[in-house]
Amino acid sequence: MNIDLISLGEPLIEFYATKPGHLKNILLFERGWGGDTSNLAVSFARLGKKAGYITKIGGDDFGQSFIDLWKKEHIDVTNVLVSPKDFTGIYFITYHNGHDFTYYRKGSAASKLSFKDIDQDYLSNAKIFHSSGISEAISTTCRNTVLKTAKLAKKKGLIYSFDINHRPKLWSNETALKVITQTLRLADIVFPSLEDLRFLYGDEQPENLSRRILKFGPQTVVVKLGSEGCLVTTKKKSMKVKGFKITSVDPTGAGDAFDGAFLFGLLKGWDSEETAIFANAVGALTSLGKGAVNPIPNKKRVEDFIGKTT
Numbered sequence: 001m002n003i004d005l006i007s008l009g010e011p012l013i014e015f016y017a018t019k020p021g022h023l024k025n026i027l028l029f030e031r032g033w034g035g036d037t038s039n040l041a042v043s044f045a046r047l048g049k050k051a052g053y054i055t056k057i058g059g060d061d062f063g064q065s066f067i068d069l070w071k072k073e074h075i076d077v078t079n080v081l082v083s084p085k086d087f088t089g090i091y092f093i094t095y096h097n098g099h100d101f102t103y104y105r106k107g108s109a110a111s112k113l114s115f116k117d118i119d120q121d122y123l124s125n126a127k128i129f130h131s132s133g134i135s136e137a138i139s140t141t142c143r144n145t146v147l148k149t150a151k152l153a154k155k156k157g158l159i160y161s162f163d164i165n166h167r168p169k170l171w172s173n174e175t176a177l178k179v180i181t182q183t184l185r186l187a188d189i190v191f192p193s194l195e196d197l198r199f200l201y202g203d204e205q206p207e208n209l210s211r212r213i214l215k216f217g218p219q220t221v222v223v224k225l226g227s228e229g230c231l232v233t234t235k236k237k238s239m240k241v242k243g244f245k246i247t248s249v250d251p252t253g254a255g256d257a258f259d260g261a262f263l264f265g266l267l268k269g270w271d272s273e274e275t276a277i278f279a280n281a282v283g284a285l286t287s288l289g290k291g292a293v294n295p296i297p298n299k300k301r302v303e304d305f306i307g308k309t310t
């Protein structure tokens with residue numbers, strides 16, 4: 001089977017508040033799907049390339065709901081494992097001064113994904129392997145799985161894409177710093193947010209912070225700047241590509257969808273500027289609706305949006 005990108009991590013069932021306010025006061029939620037690495041796979045697949053997902057889900061209805069989603073999105077699920085005794089994690093999104101996540105995921109099926117579960121041949125025909133800081137933060141087992149699978153993917157000649165996606169709620173700063181640095185030594189393309197960079201290295205210009213990451217070995221660093229667009233830095237140059245003016249409803253998943261679109265452009269052989277404009281548009285469109293997955297656009301929607309706004 002020809003798969004362009006394989007993503008590994010934790011899918012989380014999402015409940016987003018129907019009104020602004022704190023979790024304790026919200027009575028009504030709508031259900032969606034989340035989990036950064038799954039969101040990325042959906043974005044990549046909706047744009048028209050083949051994605052596969054590696055994870056472990058619980059033997060519950062929420063796990064089944066993910067299988068249904070991925071199949072509908074034409075994402076390969078042959079390496080999605082089901083652990084009948086375990087559960088699929090969930091999270092709530094509330095909106096007060098931005099968006100806030102509350103997780104119920106400790107001990108989830110995905111956190112038990114071990115390197116022994118990985119079908120090593122599955123990686124053989126893919127072009128990109130992707131994972132994130134969240135996949136490394138959820139447990140030591142999953143962290144080791146990410147690192148070992150990344151090493152294997154690199155040996156097999158895949159591009160290793162890494163989104164730092166630092167979530168302070170999931171691990172200590174000390175462990176995060178150590179593990180993220182270790183991962184940067186393996187990655188080929190890195191997707192940090194400005195907050196991720198500042199967590200790692202303090203308050204410097206994004207370009208200088210990106211150059212610090214390049215020193216570990218990656219060829220490209222793409223800093224996601226939200227409505228400001230993105231900054232693409234390689235050893236040769238640094239280029240800021242401005243974002244689209246929109247009124248964001250909910251930025252959940254926008255960064256993941258951006259990554260999927262950037263990797264899509266990379267495989268299409270587009271130059272960095274075209275790729276960045278396209279990815280900025282996907283990020284902007286994903287912010288126009290609530291929840292991570294529903295607002296992710298297909299290619300036609302992105303092209304229409306770029307056509308109308310440029």
Ligand code: KDG
Pocket residue numbers: 012033034035036037039091101134167252253254255256292
């Ligand atoms: O980027 C959006 C994700 O953060 C969201 O879907 C939930 O994966 C998630 C997490 O662990 O925060």
